[in-house]
Every structure is written in structure tokens, then in C-alpha cells.
Amino acid sequence: MVLVNGKPEDRIAVSDRGLQYGDGLFETIAFRHGIPEFIEAHLKRLLDGCGRLNIPFRQLELLRKELIEVYQNLSDSDAVIKIMITRGSGGRGYLAENTVEPTRIISTHPLPNYPESHSLTGVSVRFCQHKLSENTSLAGIKHLNRLDNVLARNEWDNAEIAEGLMFDQSNNLVEGTMSNVFIVKSKSNQLLTPLLNKSGVAGIMRAQIMHLASQLGLLIKETVITRNDLRKADEVFVCNSINGIWPVIDVVDIEKKYTLGSITQQLQQALSMVKR
């Protein structure tokens, strides 16, 4: 099912700035047992992103109504719901006219069919050669300029490798192609995740995990994480809104194995208890 500005429609104008320039934002929401998980956090990030890109999106209540229509029309109780907001259609080149109205797109997709073992016993990951773009003004935003993720994700097509880790122009760890990443230093009870001040997407699941970790008494640090920090970590995991937490047990490029650690498992347990 696809709604464009509230109407069942699976096409948009070629002139839409989402296509012309990637001038927009998106959210990917897990819908499970009839519940759109962390929907308020997703909508808040969407509005924050519109603010940062100066997209005058004022149709939140309309979007909420359309989302409810979408939930009610889903044939399955589990799905992925993707929301896109673009700046709309029109304008002479890069300059948007004042009258341009943002476009709302809601689409539904099946939940991806990953093996349960990804969560239970962990995944193998690789290093991506393609590096992330750096821009302090765009860092953290889930915008539609996603060539970096596309190029990195298309470096491999082997289901044995569940995710690729991405680095910035200085070779510091930033995120996975579709996830955020955390490392654990057990002795000092620390949970570290890359500081997203130059690149990366500040995930909803990432924020949720940082919140849970602080409740569990872990010391949380957003910081620069080098390849060496990654190698020396006691536990590593990746996370996103759709898949939750996947423990990393193998980084194939450096032949580094990790055990499925207790802190990762505590966080998985805590996450399973959270009211969505």
C-alpha cells in the first residue's frame, strides 16, 4: 500500500524535489502485533529533520490520520511502514518556491525475513570500502541523500554477512549501512557509540538503547571510535528500529571474533520489556 498526500497512489511527479535532489527525509517503522513501534520518537525525529532542512512541514495531524488509515488497511499485523516527507514539487533549480507544499508518502512493506539466529547467536559483519560523506550540518539527519549507504551496501551480496560497518573520511567507525553500532568495554562498564557530529544517522533504536543502558548503570560515551578500539572491544552490536539488537560475533575482514556478551544480552532483555 502506498499513499501519496493521503491518496492511494504509487507514483509521484518527476518534478518532486525528493527525486530531483533527494530533498527530503524518511522514517522506517516496525509495525508488530498491530503496534507501530516507537512511533512518537519517529515522528519527533521527522519533525526535527524538517526543521534542520528548513522544510515547512505543517501537516503532522494529517499524517497521523493517514498512518491510522494505513494501519487499519494492513492485511498483516506485522509490517514495515516507511514515511517520506519531501520539500514538494517545483521551484527553479535548487531554489524552492515559497509556495511549494511538502509531499507526504507512506508505504508499507513486509518485515524482512532475517534468521532468528541474528538476534540470538549473533552475526558476521564486514568492513565497507566506501566511506561516509562528512558534513557537520547534515550529520545525524535521516535525509534522502543516501548514496553512501547504497554504495556501501552494494559491495557485497552474501547472506552470510549481515551488515557492513562504515567509516568516515578519517577511517573512524560511524555506523552500519542500515544500523548504528555500539562497543562494550566490560572492565570499565562502558558502552561506546560513535559521535555522529560529522556523518551518520542518529537512530531511534540507538537513542532507546542509550536510555536503557543508563538505566542499567552503564557508562555511555558518544565518542570517536577507531578500528583499534573496535578490535579491542569486548562486545560489539549493531541495532536499528526494524531488527532491534544484533550481536556481532565476527568481523570477517580482520578475522576478529567476539563472544556474545552479557551486556549485549542484558540490553536485548531490557529492550524486549520496553513498551513500544
Next chain:
Amino acid sequence: MVLVNGKPEDRIAVSDRGLQYGDGLFETIAFRHGIPEFIEAHLKRLLDGCGRLNIPFRQLELLRKELIEVYQNLSDSDAVIKIMITRGSGGRGYLAENTVEPTRIISTHPLPNYPESHSLTGVSVRFCQHKLSENTSLAGIKHLNRLDNVLARNEWDNAEIAEGLMFDQSNNLVEGTMSNVFIVKSKSNQLLTPLLNKSGVAGIMRAQIMHLASQLGLLIKETVITRNDLRKADEVFVCNSINGIWPVIDVVDIEKKYTLGSITQQLQQALSMVKR
């Protein structure tokens, strides 16, 4: 007029990766007196870009036929022709399926109606606050991830300011929002333009001007250009495929005036003689 994969159609699938991720490329071509200017250079850059983004575009001959159909259907002998190639529709998330076929989009637009004085007596420009993203792997490519240009161009809406100059994360000059930029050092007979190894688009007109400048005996350097270099320049101009060369006579932010210099005029003259 808009053709999508050869068919008159002004909409595309929401699932097209051009919209979903900005996963594609574009060219903007001046069509004047019935001639698509520098069309071979544009098509070559498009193919090079497909190569760099690993988009398996193999429909060049079909695209050529569609372009001829578009030329023949234009009601005016002057227009802008925009070509977009996206990776196509589909794939699970960032990973494109092997079977995805690239999408070809050709659209026509009126030539922008800038005053003739922009070329003849020069333009005022400003500095953009929004900085360009840096990524060595994407630098130079005319891809669809253009949020930087959008955010920079939307900083002002005053027709007196013809262009905004953009800087990289280290505050070095890169380009205009819709143009490349050159500076002239008269004493040493040098024409300098920013090295596009971290960001920016390598323009067709930029290449053309570098070629003409070498024929005119100028020393051409692609190099780092600081704000101070810009301030000390004897002449400055911006250029693109649609507008040719616009001399810069005023940078409003630093209250710096330039004269309309002889080297800029020689290049304009040489450009006017080139067979398109």
C-alpha cells in the same frame, strides 16, 4: 515534456531508487538554436558517473533516440534539457537487486531568463553558510544527492545576488550552488579553479573553459583556493552549461569588488566561437 523510459509520462514509481535514496545522476543541457550544446561531453560524463556509482546503464543508444524525439517535439528552438538516470526501481533496502533496470528520464524546461547584463557586466555573489559534504569517492560526480546545493541556494531569495559561493568543511572555496568558479591572477597569467577531490561537481563548462584557457596560453591550476586567495584575485567568474561565463564583480559578504577583467572577456569571446 517528460519522457520516462521513452514514454510520455510525468510521474515515476515511488519505489524508484532515485526518490528513495537519490541513487542516480543527472545532466542539464542547454538547447539553443536547435542544438543540444556539448551533448557528447554531457553523455560521456553521464556514462562515467554511472561507472563510478556502478549503475549498469546500457541503454545509451535508446537514450540518444529519445533525445532526438525530444528535440523534434520542442516547440521552441531554445530550452533546457535535463536527463536523469536512476538505478531503477526495487531492491530490499539499500541493496539493489541484480535485475533492477536503470530508469531514463528526460524533461524539458524553459531556458532561465537571466538579464543579459549577468554576462556582459557581471554579477554580485554571496558566501553560503551551508558547507559542502566531503567524500573523495563522490567528489566530482553529478549525482542526485544534492541537499547541499538546495540548502545553500535557499539561504537567499534576492534576484540581485546571482549566485552563492560554497566552501568545504575546511572553508576552502569549491564552487557556486549551480556553477563552477575560477579566479585569475593576472601578473602570472594564471587561471585557478578549485581541485574537486573532496567535493563539488566537475562541470562540462568548467572542462571546456580549462581547454580554451590552455589554448589562450594561460597557466591552469586545479588547486586549493582559500578565502584569502579569492580576496586577492584579479578576476573571478562562475560558469555552467546553461549560462556560460558570468564575471563576478562583487562579493557582498566581504565588500570586495572586482573589475570585469580582460582574461574573463577573452574566455567569453573564445567560448562564443566554440562549435557546440
